[in-house]
Amino acid sequence: MKYFDRDLSWLSFNYRVLMEAMDESVPLLERLRFIAIYSSNLDEFFRVRVADIRNIKRIDKRKINKRLDFDAKTLLSDIHQEVSHQLDQYGHAMRExxxxxxKKGHFICTDTSEIPTDLNGDLLNYFKTYVSAFxxxxxxxxxTELFLDNQAIYLAVHFADDDISILNIPTDHLSRFSQFQVGSDTYYIFLDDVIRLHLDLVFPEKEVKGAFSIKLNKDAELQIDDEYSGNLVRKIEKQIQKRNLGTPARFLFDIKMPDEMLASLTGQLQLSSDDVVTGGRYHNLNDFFQININDPELNYPHQPCTPVQSLQGSRSILxxxxxxxHLLHFPYQSYDYVLQFFNEASIDPEVEEINVTFYRMAKKSTIAEALISASNNGKKVSVFMEVKARFDEKNNLDWARKMRAAGIKIIYSLPGLKVHAKVALVRKKNKMYGFFGTGNLNEKTSEIYCDHGLLTSDDQLTKELHHVFQYLLTKYTPPPFQKLIVSQFGAYEKFIEKIDREIQHAEAGREARIIVKVNNLQEQTLIKKLEEASSKGVDVKLIVRSICCLIPSKDLKVKRIVDRYLEHGRVFYFHNNDEQEIYLxxxxxxxxxxxxxxxxxFPISNDRMKQEILTILKFQWKDDIKGVWLSPKMENERPKLEHKxxxxxxxxNYLKDQ
Structure with a gap:
């Protein structure tokens, strides 16, 4: 085995998320949120990755691309085995x-028998007034042709005469939980159970024997022709509508459902045994995010953003x-400075032009509103909108329409490419200002994703960023990039060159070091290069949050960190004979x-900023509380508690003290 499989590696990461739900040192409500994150992650995994593998399995083997390095049938079996193992621990953690x-007075009722009779009247009133309408x-x-909406949850109702009815659970209209107070205790009732308690009102002529939850995950990939002949927006909208018609990827059902009933349902849905996965009484447990309890003991302590003194109170960011x-670190430092950058550009009479790339936009985007104001204020505004960002296609399209209506030039996607860059350029007559980020221009995710952002007026950086936008806007071929590393324009080759340079330093007896921090590490040539560098004496440190196809060894370790915030920043450090190159x-x-x-x-040239990044990387490499080592068996191994x-x-605390 030369590499870890990417999908099994991802499951290893999701198990690391589950470990936080099982960690007794984590506040209880935060543990419940990790249960919700694990559930949401797993749903997306089945909708995307498992659906893809299933599609490959259906294709005749002679037609499968020979470059595939896995057997689809074996991989699916391994996935289901690992998920089954994880779900056992998931259920135990959730019950705990x-x-x-x-014990803290917060009762999440997991059966109708746990609901106090004192609430019968309130629940009946709620059901008749609100629930029954949907x-x-x-x-x-x-x-009957049975059709289940993708990811929606239903009750399969079994009657005494063995008839079956499918009843929707309307979480698209109502909260998943109803909250009631009984004395000093608070009760949280699943919408599923509010319906279960009143099935006699829905089916007055029938005797109900049982009601069992079911759910169908479907293939969520959009099939878009990369040549984009015709109207791309219309094609994407059409495919979003078809997402609900995707190929089944997983049918979840309550394990207590009678076998004959299950056979009837799977027959109606034309599902194979590979589609069917046992589950519990409740599905879509990402809805636990809806439970909010204002109790400091149950939540992480409030952590206010630390101000950046050089920017705080400034009348002009530009x-x-x-x-x-200015190098910013989110969510430790406020994202307000980024918003102020755009807001100021929108009203500054000297600003003539603003260019921005969007990948995943906030539903309520202050940045987009600032761009609309800028356009209304007579500035030339161009936005590259990536409309192939999975599950954010509709939100991005909605914002694109709104911005276009305000006179903003909108450019949609490129054939064969996604634009994942997180950059913006503001131009005055004789000066340009840039924003370079590791995370999306999204003020909502900036509160929970660890990212870095550079605000700069450096002439060479902004000039090269201008070339990037010219390429996106006009397909103009830019001159070679000297400062920036840009995918499609030699990025891959530059990373190879920088690793080779460290190898040469090591072979010459000089100090050689590489630190790579990414979300995912899969590209095999780069993995081979890292392994080669390590074998030739380069000190290689890898911090990989999620997918890691490199198999760790004694001399080539991989650290994985899962904590309160999602580690999202990408950092590349090359010692370069003490000249220390750092790219974000x-x-x-x-x-x-x-x-x-x-x-x-983008490069970090300032010595103070370099030191900030290196200090943060040092904390991450030595993290023995929330950091784990990825083992050669793809397990998350807790380190010995040495550094604390x-x-x-x-x-x-470091940034707060700066």
């Missing part, structure tokens, strides 16, 4: 959390950038990022 919350039962018989660059950027080291996307990585460093807390 719920039991502990009960119920649409469908009786199942041989003439003028500050003419004096010096949007690119993971995956095939898609380096070969099928536009990514921008929790990187995210250490980073926050």
């Amino acid at each position: 959390i719920i039991d502990q919350l009960k 119920l649409q039962p469908k009786n199942l018989d041989e003439n 003028k500050k950038l003419e004096d010096q660059d 950027g949007s690119a993971d080291w995956m095939n898609r990022n380096l070969h099928r996307r536009i990514e921008v990585c 460093i929790r990187a995210q807390m250490a980073t926050y």
